[in-house]
Structures are given as C-alpha cells and as structure tokens.
Amino acid sequence: MMRARVHITLKHGVLDPQGKAIANALAGLGFAGVDDVRQGKYIELKLEETDRERARAKVDAMCQKLLANTVIENYRIDLEG
Amino acid sequence: MMRARVHITLKHGVLDPQGKAIANALAGLGFAGVDDVRQGKYIELKLEETDRERARAKVDAMCQKLLANTVIENYRIDLEG
Numbered sequence: 001m002m003r004a005r006v007h008i009t010l011k012h013g014v015l016d017p018q019g020k021a022i023a024n025a026l027a028g029l030g031f032a033g034v035d036d037v038r039q040g041k042y043i044e045l046k047l048e049e050t051d052r053e054r055a056r057a058k059v060d061a062m063c064q065k066l067l068a069n070t071v072i073e074n075y076r077i078d079l080e081g
Numbered sequence: 082m083m084r085a086r087v088h089i090t091l092k093h094g095v096l097d098p099q100g101k102a103i104a105n106a107l108a109g110l111g112f113a114g115v116d117d118v119r120q121g122k123y124i125e126l127k128l129e130e131t132d133r134e135r136a137r138a139k140v141d142a143m144c145q146k147l148l149a150n151t152v153i154e155n156y157r158i159d160l161e162g
Contacts, residue, residue: 007123022124025147031139033129042088042123043103048114058112066106 002047004059005078006067009040014072043067055079083128085140086159087148090121095153124148136160 010016018039026034049055059077068075091097097119104118130136140158149156 009123009125019124022148023126026143029143029146031143034143035127035129037124037126040123040125042090042121043100043118044090044121045104045118046116048116062107062110062112062115065110067103 001081002049002052002055003080004045004047004055005080006043006045006059006063007040007076007078008043008063008068008073009075010038011072011074040073041067052079082162083130083133083136084161085126085128085136086161087124087126087140087144088121088157088159089124089144089149089154090156091119092153092155121154122148133160 010019016038019037022039023034023037026037045059047055047058049058056077056079059079063075063077064070091100099120100118103120104115107115107118126140128136128139130139137158137160140160144156144158145151
C-alpha cells in the first residue's frame with residue numbers, strides 16, 4: 001500500500017483567474033504585500049501497488065490521461081510508504 | 082520575499098464528491114487498485130514579509146478568513162525563503 005500525492009499547477013504564463021480572484025479578495029480584506037497568487041489542485045490517493053517504480057508509472061499515466069491537462073498544467077508526484 | 086504554499090484538504094469523514102468522481106473515472110479507464118481518492122486545493126503565494134513568524138501568522142489569518150472553510154477543511158502552511 002502506497003500513498004501518492006499529486007500537485008497539479010498551471011504552467012507559467014497561463015492565466016489563473018482563480019488565483020487572481022483570491023488575490024483581489026485578500027486585498028479587499030486588507031492583506032497587503034501579497035503577490036502572485038496561483039491556485040492548483042492537490043490529489044491524494046492510495047495504491048495497492050507496492051513497487052515504487054510501477055506505482056510512479058501508474059500515477060504518471062493517471063495524470064496524463066485524466067488528472068492533468070498537460071497542455072496548460074504541470075504535475076508533480078510524491079510517493080510515500 | 083517569501084513563498085507560501087498552502088494545502089487545503091477536506092477533514093476526515095467529510096464526503097468528497099470530487100474525489101469520488103476521480104476514483105470512478107480512474108476505474109472506468111482501467112486503473113485498478115486505487116483507493117481513497119481525495120481532492121484538495123493547493124495555493125501558492127508570494128509575500129513581501131521577510132519575518133518567518135509574521136509571515137506564518139499572516140497566511141494563517143488568510144486561511145481562517147478566506148482560503149479555507151475550517152468547519153470542513155484542514156489547512157497546512159509551508160514557508161520558503
């Protein structure tokens with residue numbers, strides 16, 4: 001049993017309207033000195049796979065096929081256990 | 082200048098329909114042995130603050146007031162720089 005943590009973030013240069021909305025809301029609440037807010041996704045999953053390399057390959061395939069839009073998003077996979 | 086990374090995840094026991102949808106879609110694509118999928122948010126921001134403690138307190142206040150719904154969500158703050 002392994003736990004995989006996947007971070008999916010927009011590539012640099014891709015407009016991030018959610019991040020912009022957060023930045024504006026923070027400014028409206030009086031938080032100054034905040035810059036460059038970017039929102040991404042964070043996905044945790046458990047795998048029955050026990051081999052680290054096979055687990056990484058599997059999660060990589062999941063990212064390519066479903067979790068990330070690789071045209072505009074980057075992803076990072078961290079494995080544990 | 083510091084960079085803050087915030088992970089916002091649903092508390093245990095809170096139903097996660099997005100995670101469920103991902104789990105079903107993965108099963109439909111033929112990925113077996115995947116369990117307990119949870120989706121959270123990942124927010125990166127830059128702060129002009131240079132004092133670590135003050136930066137943490139500021140981001141903590143942002144989470145309490147805007148970024149997280151603390152009734153159903155947990156958050157974790159990582160600072161860098």
